[in-house]
Amino acid sequence: MLSPEIIKKIKKVHIKSRRLVNTQMAGQYKSVFKGSGIEFEEVREYSPGDEIKSIDWKVSARLGKPYIKLYREERELVIMLLVDMSASGIFGTTSTTKKETMAEIAAILAFNAIKNNDKVGALLFTDHVEKYIPPKKGSAHVWRLIKEIFSFEPEKTGTDLRNTIQYLGRVCRKRSTIFLISDFLSSDQPPDTALWLKPAGKKHELITVLVDDPMDYHLPKAGIITMQDLESSARYYFDGFDKTTRKQYTKQKKGELQELLASFKSRDLDCIQISTAASAADELLKYFRRREKRKR
Numbered sequence: 001m002l003s004p005e006i007i008k009k010i011k012k013v014h015i016k017s018r019r020l021v022n023t024q025m026a027g028q029y030k031s032v033f034k035g036s037g038i039e040f041e042e043v044r045e046y047s048p049g050d051e052i053k054s055i056d057w058k059v060s061a062r063l064g065k066p067y068i069k070l071y072r073e074e075r076e077l078v079i080m081l082l083v084d085m086s087a088s089g090i091f092g093t094t095s096t097t098k099k100e101t102m103a104e105i106a107a108i109l110a111f112n113a114i115k116n117n118d119k120v121g122a123l124l125f126t127d128h129v130e131k132y133i134p135p136k137k138g139s140a141h142v143w144r145l146i147k148e149i150f151s152f153e154p155e156k157t158g159t160d161l162r163n164t165i166q167y168l169g170r171v172c173r174k175r176s177t178i179f180l181i182s183d184f185l186s187s188d189q190p191p192d193t194a195l196w197l198k199p200a201g202k203k204h205e206l207i208t209v210l211v212d213d214p215m216d217y218h219l220p221k222a223g224i225i226t227m228q229d230l231e232s233s234a235r236y237y238f239d240g241f242d243k244t245t246r247k248q249y250t251k252q253k254k255g256e257l258q259e260l261l262a263s264f265k266s267r268d269l270d271c272i273q274i275s276t277a278a279s280a281a282d283e284l285l286k287y288f289r290r291r292e293k294r295k296r
Contacts, residue, residue, distance in 0.1 A: 017107035028288040029112035077118040084182035087157035087230035093215040103149040110142045127160035129167040159186035162196040181209040194263040208271045217253040
């Protein structure tokens with residue numbers, strides 16, 4: 001049974017995401033995410049201005065006048081949402097946690113998908129895939145996705161992208177658009193995180209969504225601070241009153257962020273960075289617009 005508080009959050013995200021997709025984001029998703037090809041639809045009689053290469057010579061010879069072939073875009077896509085459910089997602093110093101921000105991002109993307117008659121599925125992962133939700137259509141399916149992300153209680157606390165990508169390869173045979181939603185924090189992850197994403201990036205269109213919190217990069221100005229890695233349970237101690245310590249901490253964390261972004265860029269992977277302090281819808285809309293301009 002879900003608690004009243006969780007149900008309230010799920011309903012809020014559900015209503016907010018659907019409204020945004022129907023108003024603010026209408027048309028943006030469709031214009032940047034297209035089907036995987038075209039398929040034959042019909043033939044019709046040639047009209048002045050039609051391209052000569054479209055003429056169906058066999059039909060034209062049989063009927064005694066020129067006819068052309070018409071094709072339509074194969075619009076339907078499969079959208080897969082890979083959502084990080086590791087323990088670091090419960091962190092948050094704004095009005096929402098990372099996990100709640102990830103749920104909102106997933107909801108917005110899912111509503112965009114079903115509005116455009118695409119299928120959407122999800123993999124909820126930690127150091128292994130803990131739940132697989134096969135791609136389907138319909139608003140009831142989106143409700144299930146949001147509910148699962150908010151209420152799911154993972155067995156493990158860590159993160160392993162390699163296992164997740166390998167699992168994806170087994171269950172997702174058709175070329176799909178993949179959104180990997182994570183904070184990309186893991187004590188066990190190799191420096192070049194994007195290396196593990198290479199197989200998926202070759203077969204599918206892979207887009208990373210980095211969810212962070214403002215305090216991921218800063219120490220509070222306060223006494224001796226005990227910090228615990230939520231995934232490994234390791235503890236670290238810092239002197240929050242020491243200005244040099246705070247500066248070094250910020251420099252290190254922002255340096256790690258830049259290395260991660262550079263790793264994505266070197267492998268031609270798009271990355272949407274969304275803070276818990278920002279509007280997930282605004283950041284996604286900015287990305288859709290940037291991507292549309294890039295395609296012109």
